[in-house]
Amino acid sequence: MKKTLLILSVLFISLSNAQEIKQVPQISVNGEGKVKVVPDQATITVTVETKGNNAKDVKKQNDQQMEAVLKLIKKMNLNPADYKTQRVSLNPQYDYEKKKSNYNATQTIEILLRDLSKYDELMDGVVSQGINRIDNVVFQSSKLAEYQSEARKLAMKEAKLKATDYVSVLGQKIGRAMTISDNSQSYYPQPVYARMKSMEMSDAGAPRETLAAGEITITANVSVSFILE
Incomplete structure (x- = not known):
């Protein structure tokens, strides 16, 4: 009987400690980073x-x-x-x-x-x-990995700024990050569907320029949980 009570006491203490660990004050936010580049x-x-x-x-x-x-x-x-x-x-x-x-x-x-x-x-x-x-x-872009890294850093900065803004109203501060999740989707450049065109020539006899590449956007998304101090 005494052994049974001892085991139950140990289990109760363990469960209490586990509940205390789970009740760490924290805030969870999302962050997004975008980098616009001219394709090469x-x-x-x-x-x-x-x-x-x-x-x-x-x-x-x-x-x-x-x-x-x-x-x-x-x-x-x-x-x-x-x-x-x-x-x-x-x-x-x-x-x-x-x-x-x-x-x-x-x-x-x-x-x-x-x-x-x-x-x-x-x-x-x-x-x-x-x-x-x-x-x-x-x-x-030939420098896709470099720009993806930059976008991820921007996403983390935005997440930290969001968390700071939220808790500042409560007079609290954010501490270290507890969890970080990368929600970024694989980067697939947007295709441009081209129509068949004839070989048009300019008045000077040179081929016309038909390319307008514009910009492409590389995006990163993260979810971050910070401890509250």
Whole structure:
């Protein structure tokens, strides 16, 4: 009986201590940091699409056009690691009215353009060599990790400022951080969907400039719990 009472006493003390630990005064806030930067590179996704009623001929035409596109890209001295074939397909399309099959062949290539001054030259070149579908253009920064770090620091500063503002009204101060949660979503640059354009020329005979990259925003979000002093 005495042993049972001793065990119950120890459990009661342990539970009391646990409750005291849980009752540490604290404040939880969110913080957001944003960094706006001018992009210095772009990922371009383009496709050669050919159609016809003979599968072999359609695929052959598609291969020839893509070969010309790749030759142009190599001529522009892009790093071989910066472009790759993304998708290849050859699909039958049955025409129920004419009761026969046609074929649709596509090859998609993704290009990382590290020098945006070559954008118009590249786009006009690939279109002239057989690209007939521009799927999307995504502007991004080569210093993404650096800007993400800056955004995280700004988010922490905002969280600390918020907490300080709230507790100052109560005559209290914030202490050390108890928990920090990163709520940032993976960074996905906003794609710019481009229409197929003809190779327009200016009055002087030079290609027109069609790129307006603007700015991209890199965002970080955190949740922080501070002890109250």
